[in-house]
Amino acid sequence: MLDSKKKNRVKTITFFGLLLVILTGLSVALSGYAGKHSELVKDRNRALTGLGEEPDHTIDLLVIGDSECYTTVSPMDLWKDHGITAYLGGQSGQKIQESYYMLKTALETQKPKLVMMETNVLYRSADKPDALQDILYEAGQHYFPVFRYHDMWKTLLPGTKAGETDYKGYVPRTNVQPYTGNRSYMARTEEAVPVRGKTVHYYMDEILRICREEGIAFMLYSGPSPVNYNYKKHNGLAAYAKEQKIPYLDLNLKQKELGIDWQMDTVDKGDHLNLTGARKVTRYLGNYLKENYELPDHREEQSYREWNAEADRFFAAIGQTKETKGLPATDPDR
Amino acid sequence: MAYHTGMYLFLFLPAVLLLYQAAPARHRWKVLLLAGYVFFYLVSGKLLLYLLGTTLFTHYIGLRLEALQSAGRGKKEQKRVLAFGICVLLAVLGYLKYYNFFAENLNKAVVHFGGGPLLAARHLLLPIGISFYTLQAIGYMADIYWKKIPAGQPLGKVALFLGFFPQIMEGPISMYGQTADQLWQGRDIRREDLSRGWLRIVWGLFKKMVVADRLYVLVQNVFSQHSRYSGVIVAVAAVAYTVQLYMEFSGCMDIVTGSARMFGVTLPENFRQPFVSRSAAEFWRRWHITLGVWLKTYVFYPVSASGLVKRWNRFARKHCGKYAARLGVSALALFPVWLCNGLWHGPRWSYIFYGMYYFVILLLEMAFEPVGEKIRTLLGLKADAWQIRAVQIFRTWLVVFTGELFFRADGLRTGIEMFRSIFRGFSLVPLWDGSLCMLGLDLADYLVVFAGCLAVGAAGFFKERQTDISVRLENTKLPVRWACYYALILAVVLFGAYGIGYQKVDLIYAGF
Numbered sequence: 001m002l003d004s005k006k007k008n009r010v011k012t013i014t015f016f017g018l019l020l021v022i023l024t025g026l027s028v029a030l031s032g033y034a035g036k037h038s039e040l041v042k043d044r045n046r047a048l049t050g051l052g053e054e055p056d057h058t059i060d061l062l063v064i065g066d067s068e069c070y071t072t073v074s075p076m077d078l079w080k081d082h083g084i085t086a087y088l089g090g091q092s093g094q095k096i097q098e099s100y101y102m103l104k105t106a107l108e109t110q111k112p113k114l115v116m117m118e119t120n121v122l123y124r125s126a127d128k129p130d131a132l133q134d135i136l137y138e139a140g141q142h143y144f145p146v147f148r149y150h151d152m153w154k155t156l157l158p159g160t161k162a163g164e165t166d167y168k169g170y171v172p173r174t175n176v177q178p179y180t181g182n183r184s185y186m187a188r189t190e191e192a193v194p195v196r197g198k199t200v201h202y203y204m205d206e207i208l209r210i211c212r213e214e215g216i217a218f219m220l221y222s223g224p225s226p227v228n229y230n231y232k233k234h235n236g237l238a239a240y241a242k243e244q245k246i247p248y249l250d251l252n253l254k255q256k257e258l259g260i261d262w263q264m265d266t267v268d269k270g271d272h273l274n275l276t277g278a279r280k281v282t283r284y285l286g287n288y289l290k291e292n293y294e295l296p297d298h299r300e301e302q303s304y305r306e307w308n309a310e311a312d313r314f315f316a317a318i319g320q321t322k323e324t325k326g327l328p329a330t331d332p333d334r
Numbered sequence: 335m336a337y338h339t340g341m342y343l344f345l346f347l348p349a350v351l352l353l354y355q356a357a358p359a360r361h362r363w364k365v366l367l368l369a370g371y372v373f374f375y376l377v378s379g380k381l382l383l384y385l386l387g388t389t390l391f392t393h394y395i396g397l398r399l400e401a402l403q404s405a406g407r408g409k410k411e412q413k414r415v416l417a418f419g420i421c422v423l424l425a426v427l428g429y430l431k432y433y434n435f436f437a438e439n440l441n442k443a444v445v446h447f448g449g450g451p452l453l454a455a456r457h458l459l460l461p462i463g464i465s466f467y468t469l470q471a472i473g474y475m476a477d478i479y480w481k482k483i484p485a486g487q488p489l490g491k492v493a494l495f496l497g498f499f500p501q502i503m504e505g506p507i508s509m510y511g512q513t514a515d516q517l518w519q520g521r522d523i524r525r526e527d528l529s530r531g532w533l534r535i536v537w538g539l540f541k542k543m544v545v546a547d548r549l550y551v552l553v554q555n556v557f558s559q560h561s562r563y564s565g566v567i568v569a570v571a572a573v574a575y576t577v578q579l580y581m582e583f584s585g586c587m588d589i590v591t592g593s594a595r596m597f598g599v600t601l602p603e604n605f606r607q608p609f610v611s612r613s614a615a616e617f618w619r620r621w622h623i624t625l626g627v628w629l630k631t632y633v634f635y636p637v638s639a640s641g642l643v644k645r646w647n648r649f650a651r652k653h654c655g656k657y658a659a660r661l662g663v664s665a666l667a668l669f670p671v672w673l674c675n676g677l678w679h680g681p682r683w684s685y686i687f688y689g690m691y692y693f694v695i696l697l698l699e700m701a702f703e704p705v706g707e708k709i710r711t712l713l714g715l716k717a718d719a720w721q722i723r724a725v726q727i728f729r730t731w732l733v734v735f736t737g738e739l740f741f742r743a744d745g746l747r748t749g750i751e752m753f754r755s756i757f758r759g760f761s762l763v764p765l766w767d768g769s770l771c772m773l774g775l776d777l778a779d780y781l782v783v784f785a786g787c788l789a790v791g792a793a794g795f796f797k798e799r800q801t802d803i804s805v806r807l808e809n810t811k812l813p814v815r816w817a818c819y820y821a822l823i824l825a826v827v828l829f830g831a832y833g834i835g836y837q838k839v840d841l842i843y844a845g846f
Binding site for chain 1: 335339340341344345525776777778812816819820823824827828829830832833834
């Protein structure tokens with residue numbers, strides 16, 4: 001009787017052990033395939049595979065956040081003007097746990113000098129059961145990438161379309177839908193919308209802990225967006241940054257310096273910036289970063305010549321848009 | 335926290351299993367009851383009070399009925415208590431679920447006749463599973479009245495019967511005699527229960543995640559922009575929705591039944607290969623079985639045995655003959671059944687139409703049965719000939735697909751428009767000219783759906799011949815068995831419609 005019990009226990013453990021081995025094997029195989037064919041990876045996963053494709057320890061600036069992150073910074077402009085190697089680890093609707101795993105994934109192969117986080121993600125917290133569900137889901141995907149890339153098999157079939165071309169996580173979007181709302185959306189007030197939610201605080205603490213332990217500088221920034229920001233949020237974020245002793249740059253308060261024109265620089269009525277808006281922000285941000293952080297200029301280094309080639313492709317592509325409309329006029333939240 | 339989510343499958347269910355097994359047998363029902371209330375609270379929050387209230391009230395009515403019975407009081411008084419109990423439960427359900435529908439239609443009628451709106455719309459929150467646990471509660475009270483349940487049922491047992499967590503969201507609607515004792519026993523968790531339970535859960539996940547959630551995209555595209563489509567595309571959408579609904583609901587039932595099985599509880603089955611039905615009546619004996627059984631037991635039989643129906647039967651037999659009498663009796667008894675069926679699904683005219691649609695179809699089936707028999711005899715075919723079976727099954731499919739088109743459409747008017755649009759410029763060409771790949775699914779998706787349906791169909795084929803594949807698998811050699819288990823798990827992992835590029839699909843029946 002005891003023997004049969006023992007036997008059953010061994011069988012159960014072997015069954016689940018083998019299952020783990022199979023899932024791990026598939027994870028390795030699929031992540032490898034996804035890494036080699038990032039053009040076939042679905043949009044939200046692209047930043048992860050793209051990061052994995054970068055040569056080790058070459059990214060100095062990692063930017064994380066939701067669509068506000070990947071529509072406000074143009075890494076190729078940062079490269080051209082300052083020789084900063086930046087990568088956008090942004091995903092549409094990124095949740096804080098996704099930001100955390102984006103950072104963890106990046107740190108597997110990179111050692112950035114600075115991590116910038118776009119703050120919109122701090123206001124995206126779910127209800128308790130949903131948050132727990134998201135945590136489980138993200139953790140599962142991180143440790144078993146087979147769940148993330150599970151439908152890569154589809155790309156083996158003929159007729160699979162490649163996605164949009166991105167430049168270190170940035171997709172130039174050229175369409176214009178002017179913002180016609182309140183120009184003074186950042187009118188001063190004493191009220192504040194605090195950063196709330198246990199999930200947000202827990203993962204922010206983890207992100208800050210990792211950065212501290214790895215000796216990585218960390219800063220928060222808010223991209224210009226009348227749809228997503230106001231002074232109440234600014235107050236909440238400034239208070240949070242002060243409490244955590246981290247720098248916070250609110251670009252919504254720098255519109256004059258940036259030269260943002262809400263008639264021309266937004267892709268979707270003030271929610272996100274288009275190419276011209278992102279380049280204006282990047283110009284300002286480049287100078288800010290040079291003044292405040294020691295980010296090396298790699299432009300003359302031989303090992304970074306692929307960056308020059310990618311910059312050429314980027315500028316050729318955005319040059320083309322004027323004549324051929326070759327660039328996607330897409331929804332940034334895709 | 336739906337049944338197919340990681341939170342339920344990897345956190346909640348294992349935690350309850352552990353606590354259940356760790357608790358002494360006499361306290362295990364408390365673990366299940368607490369788990370039920372936690373589950374309910376996680377989904378519906380404070381609306382848990384409705385379930386608690388229903389439980390206390392149902393138990394109280396049961397006690398009152400027992401007291402009257404033991405005191406030898408007349409049937410009339412018992413009937414009054416039972417009617418009061420049923421009315422209160424239906425009033426709560428009716429108010430929460432149908433008030434706004436009633437108010438909207440009443441206002442429309444009053445405005446039509448020149449008056450002003452009488453009732454304002456209210457923001458009413460519906461507790462999860464109210465349509466399911468209310469029916470179980472009514473069944474409990476009726477069973478006490480009919481003395482099907484022994485007297486002196488403890489409150490905890492009734493509470494657990496109404497609040498067993500796997501059943502809360504989507505049923506199956508069980509009778510007290512089917513589950514209460516099993517839940518109350520608190521027997522040890524056994525290896526074979528665990529092993530059969532998890533396999534059933536994975537099978538349910540396969541149906542839901544691989545087939546149903548994939549088809550959701552196509553269905554959503556066509557039904558939400560129905561004016562853009564016509565002809566065979568609308569017909570395809572109706573078929574796709576029927577398959578989606580079956581895979582989702584029966585898949586969820588597999589997860590639910592598998593979960594209960596892990597605790598050694600056998601829940602009543604809700605599906606039995608409905609797509610091999612030879613008539614709409616048979617279809618409803620195989621589809622959402624527990625709702626059908628409930629309506630038959632607590633609506634059809636009482637109405638059939640009522641004085642009105644008996645009088646009509648006597649009158650009709652005398653004046654109109656057996657055939658008309660049978661039809662008349664059926665119509666009288668079936669009408670409330672199908673009205674309840676339609677209304678139960680929700681406060682929409684399209685659901686009421688759906689109920690009435692089956693009412694008419696069932697009566698037509700009965701009315702034309704002799705004609706069908708004559709045609710069959712003329713053709714010299716046996717009742718069980720494959721040609722007859724094929725025609726009958728195909729006819730049932732047409733009835734079912736049409737019914738589901740109206741069921742899914744956003745309103746009765748939309749349903750009628752969509753149905754009519756099928757015949758507008760009908761052509762089969764869109765089936766192969768690439769139009770199907772413009773509906774949100776690509777060729778790979780269609781292949782997966784096809785293979786998934788084939789797998790489910792094959793399992794159903796064997797089950798129809800009294801061969802349960804899962805039981806057969808248990809008797810095969812270990813490497814073959816494990817290979818099949820791994821194949822099923824990996825099919826869910828690799829072909830499941832989840833993650834980036836797919837939408838989270840809520841359980842359809844949880845909304846009823």
